[in-house]
Amino acid sequence: MLAQLRAGDESAFSEIVHRYHSTLMRLAIAFHPNRAFAEEMVQDTWMAVVDGLASFRGQSSLKTWICRILSNRAKTRLVREGRMIPLSALQSSEADEPAVDETRFLSNASWAQAPQGFGDQSPESRLMLKEAIGCLLRALGGLPVNQRTVVTLRDVEGLEAEEVCNILGIGETNQRVLLHRARSKLRQALEGHRIGA
C-alpha cells in the first residue's frame, strides 16, 4: 500500500481515506467533541499525510502513523487554546480516583448496593440498544479528554494497547489507568439503564 501511495496511485489513497477516515473522525471528536473542529483536524491530517508520505519510514503501521499525526496536531492546538491540560498534569489525580464511589461499599468493603441494571445479556430490543448508545455517547462526551481518547482508540476502534500508547505518546501504565477510569465512569453512567439483564 505504501509503495502504491508513493507512486501516486489515487485508488490507493482513496482506499486509505475510506479505511481510516472514521477512525480519524472519532479520534478528533475524542479530543474535542465539536464536529467543525474534528473535520478541520481530519482534513489537516490527510494533507499532512500526503505531504509526509516521502518521509514516512514505516517504523509503525500506516494507521498508527496517520493517527499520531492527528493526535499531535490536536494536542498542540487544544493546549494552545487552553482546552486541554497536558497529560502530565492529570496523571496523579486520575490515578487516585476510585473506580466505584466508596459510598457504594459497606465498611467491610463488600457491595452495599449491588451493581444495577445491565449485564451480560444483549439489549432486548433495538430501542433499548438505541437508548443505551445515546446514553453512552453522552457519557463519553463527559469524560476528561485523556480518558476519552484512550477509550475511543481501545474500545471503540479496537486498537491494541501498544498502538494507543504510540499514537497518544503515553506509557503503558498511564494507558491502563486512563482506560480503567473511562470504563468505570461509562459503567456508572449506564447503571440503572435496562439494556438487558
Next chain:
Amino acid sequence: MLRCDQLTEVATDYLEGGDLSLSERGEIFLHLRCCRDCRTYLSQIRAIIRLLRELPAPSPSPAISDALIAYFRRAQAAPVRNSSQPSAKHTAID
C-alpha cells in the same frame, strides 16, 4: 481474601490480561466464584466494551473525499513542498 472494592480496581488489569501475578489472578478468580455482585460488575464492564463497538462510524462525505483526492493529485504533480504551509493547503481543500 480480595475485597469487592479491590476487585473493581483490578477489573481492567484482569480483562486486559495485564500485569497481574498468577496468585493475584487466582484471588480474583476465587472472589468471582463466590461474589455475584462482582460477577455482575465485571459483566457490566464487558457489556460497555461491546456497546462501544456498536457506536456508529462517521464516513467521509463525497465532497471531502473528492477534495482530498484532488489535493493528492496536485501533490504528485508538484515538486515537494514544505509541509508547514497551511494557507496553500486550506485553499486546496476549502
